[in-house]
Amino acid sequence: MIGSLWNVIWNSVFSGSFWYPLAFVCLSLGVLIPAVLVALSRNMVHAALWLLPCLVSVAGLYLMLGAELLAGIQILVYCGGIVVLILFAVMLTHGLGDPDVRVHNQQLLWGVVAAMAVAGVVLRLLSQEIWQSGPPVAVSEVTGRLADALLGPYVLAFEVVSVILLAALIGSIVIARGDAAPEPGADDSDAEAGE
Amino acid sequence: MNASLYNTIGQWWYVHGLPPWIFEAAWMVAMAALVTVFVLLSVLVLVWLERKISADLQSRVGPNRVGGRFGPLQTAADALKLLLKEDIFPAGADRVVFWLAPFVVFVPSLMVFMVLPFGERLAVNDLNLGVLFVVAVSAFPVIGLIMAGWGSNNKYAVLGAMRAAAQSLSYEVPLVLAMVCVVVFAGSLRVGDIVAAQREGGWFILRFPLQLAFLLYFITAMAEVNRVPFDLPEAESELVAGYHVEYSGMRFAFFFLAEFAHLFFVSAFCATLFLGAWQGPWLPPAVWFLLKSYAIVILIMWIRWTVPRLRIDQVMGFSWKLLVPLGLAAVVLTGIVKVW
Numbered sequence: 163m164i165g166s167l168w169n170v171i172w173n174s175v176f177s178g179s180f181w182y183p184l185a186f187v188c189l190s191l192g193v194l195i196p197a198v199l200v201a202l203s204r205n206m207v208h209a210a211l212w213l214l215p216c217l218v219s220v221a222g223l224y225l226m227l228g229a230e231l232l233a234g235i236q237i238l239v240y241c242g243g244i245v246v247l248i249l250f251a252v253m254l255t256h257g258l259g260d261p262d263v264r265v266h267n268q269q270l271l272w273g274v275v276a277a278m279a280v281a282g283v284v285l286r287l288l289s290q291e292i293w294q295s296g297p298p299v300a301v302s303e304v305t306g307r308l309a310d311a312l313l314g315p316y317v318l319a320f321e322v323v324s325v326i327l328l329a330a331l332i333g334s335i336v337i338a339r340g341d342a343a344p345e346p347g348a349d350d351s352d353a354e355a356g357e
Numbered sequence: 358m359n360a361s362l363y364n365t366i367g368q369w370w371y372v373h374g375l376p377p378w379i380f381e382a383a384w385m386v387a388m389a390a391l392v393t394v395f396v397l398l399s400v401l402v403l404v405w406l407e408r409k410i411s412a413d414l415q416s417r418v419g420p421n422r423v424g425g426r427f428g429p430l431q432t433a434a435d436a437l438k439l440l441l442k443e444d445i446f447p448a449g450a451d452r453v454v455f456w457l458a459p460f461v462v463f464v465p466s467l468m469v470f471m472v473l474p475f476g477e478r479l480a481v482n483d484l485n486l487g488v489l490f491v492v493a494v495s496a497f498p499v500i501g502l503i504m505a506g507w508g509s510n511n512k513y514a515v516l517g518a519m520r521a522a523a524q525s526l527s528y529e530v531p532l533v534l535a536m537v538c539v540v541v542f543a544g545s546l547r548v549g550d551i552v553a554a555q556r557e558g559g560w561f562i563l564r565f566p567l568q569l570a571f572l573l574y575f576i577t578a579m580a581e582v583n584r585v586p587f588d589l590p591e592a593e594s595e596l597v598a599g600y601h602v603e604y605s606g607m608r609f610a611f612f613f614l615a616e617f618a619h620l621f622f623v624s625a626f627c628a629t630l631f632l633g634a635w636q637g638p639w640l641p642p643a644v645w646f647l648l649k650s651y652a653i654v655i656l657i658m659w660i661r662w663t664v665p666r667l668r669i670d671q672v673m674g675f676s677w678k679l680l681v682p683l684g685l686a687a688v689v690l691t692g693i694v695k696v697w
Contacts, residue, residue, distance in 0.1 A: 181378060207507055211454065214500060234489040242496020242529070246522050249503050253519065305486065305546065 185226060192219030206255065210248045217241050231305050361478075388481045392470045400617040404432040406651075407617075407658055414662040439613075442606035447509060450603065455508030459604070459611035461501030465494045466615040466622065472548045473625050476635045476642035480548065487548035488536055491626065492529075495581070498615065499525045502600050505612070509603035517591055517599025520669055524580060524587065527676040532577040534684030538570035538691040539630045552634040560633040566694045569687040571631045573680060575653075578623035580672070582616065584661045587672055624653035 196216035203209035217240040224233035312320050363384065370380040405420065408431065412419025424430025446452060472487040474480045484490050499522050506518020539561060540546055543554040554561075561567045580587035591599030601612045628634060628649035635642030637649075667675070 205451075207451075207454070211500075211504065230484075230486050231489065234486055234493045237493040238489070238496055242493065242499065243526070246499050246503065246526060249500070249507075250519070250522065253507070253515070 182226070186223075189219045189222040189226065192216070192222070206252045207249065210245065210252050213245050213248065214241060217245065229304070231308060388471075389467075392467055392481060396467055396470060396618045396621075397614070399621050400614050401432045401436070403617045403621060403654065404435070404613075405429060406654070408432075410655065410658045411662045414659070436610070439606055439610040444608060445603075445605045447511065447603045449510040451508040451510065453508075454504045455603075458501050458505035458508055459608045459615075461504060462498045463501075463611045463615045463618075465497035465501075466618040468494050469622050469626075470618075473622070473646075474548055474552055474629060474634050475646050478549070479635070479642065483547060483549040486546045488540055488546045488551070492533055492536065495619075496529065498619070505604070506600040509600070511603050513596045513598075514600050514602050517596045517602070520596075521583065521591075521600060524583075524669075524672060524676075527673055528577045528580040528587075528680070531573050531676060531680035531684040532581060534681070534688055535570040535574040535577065536630065538567060538687050541688065541691050541695055542567060548629060551630060552636070555633045556636055560631065560636075562631040566687065566690045567631065569683065570691065571627075573684055573687060574627060574630065577676075577680065578627060579657055579660065580676070582620045582623055582657070584620070584657060586660075586664045586667045588661075588666060620657065621650065621654060624657065625650040627653050 193216055196212045196214075196219070199212040200209050200216065203212060217236065221233040221236040221241075224230075224236060366384075367377075367380055371377065405428070409419045409427070411417075420428025420431035422428055422431075423434050446455065469491050471481045472484055472491060474483065502521040502525075503518045506514040506516075506521075509515075539551060542561065542564065543551040545551060545554070551561075558564065562571050583591060591601070596602070601609055604612060625646070628646065632649045632653075634649075635646040637645035640648075
């Protein structure tokens, strides 16, 4: 029994079919474990930094699915942009690095109810889907087709998204400006206060 | 040559019935080792070059003892010194973050070398989305800098890290816009295609709207590698040394290596995007590529040792108020010229 199992594993290692599932498992754990640690870290900077392996593993999953463009954008936008911005925001908050910061609150019951509800909906949807299995189909010129789709049938959605982003941008500038006249080098003094 | 070598060895491997993935893995390790050795040697040369150029520009002699009249082994001696130095962890440091930061900075600086074309088909891996790969991977070191600054538990380090992050994020926007101009003009994100497009119609720096993109790329690249006039993150007179002030020995050397590796990379990528990469008469392609790269490196060093440092608000304003609009205009202009 154990001998034949060993044979199956060894043959799959030898032929190379062993690595795809292994990579999937590793990347999935790379998404899930850091995601849990993001929620459980008491140190807020650590929580923000745990996002990094999580998001990189998601990019790895994209790569496994043959979506190189999406993986690149994921790294560029999420790891290079969003995590840095979150770190910035965290460094401007109070109680940074305080080991007594509470990560739990009194809403345990409602939290569990909400989590169960979301899990139920997700599982329901996942079980209804008919899943294709097998290795990813190589599609040539993915980038070009994506560009054509974005500027062709989906151009309206694309433009709506950009207008929303523009509104968010203007709104944040208005909030950041406040009532007082803006002082030069405001970023620096903020950084000092946060530290 | 690279691709043909790969095919030759690969075929031998298949003929002998060995599992292909071992060959693939061994090939990757070998290429990674090759890139690492190349980067380490380049950094040795670059540091020596930096010292010689700064000495020349300041009417000094520079290194002139170790290894002969021009001190070529000075950097090797320094590397040896850094290797032997004590590895200090500050008492209040966030140990894991402090320990990880140099790697988060160093590894992406090596990874981007993968797409550099040293000749026709002579890149480690000419990725389909090469330019996007470069942009994405280059975004990583910023997090390493923040980790270094935060992990050191030192106010100068945190300030340096905040500045580095703010500056790097701001200058990434015009840098990407400059690259978009080139991509639009060449019609491909693959580095090999961009070089091929320059072979047919002349170097991109000589084609009409791309001079603007070149200028943008050059300025933002200087900011991305934190060189004067944009060296605010490590402004010695204000911040001691910025984010790496608490680092010593080999950990400090990692930051140093990453910085010079990045300097060489932005110069080499500039040569790739605008100066026709490896193309040139008489000399072998790799020699042309290195010559062009080093020309840009020397230009950046020349500027570094000539101009004074800006203030942080000037640096940020310059990017958002001037370079970003210019970059957008350059993209529109390139699009118009390309279609027309």
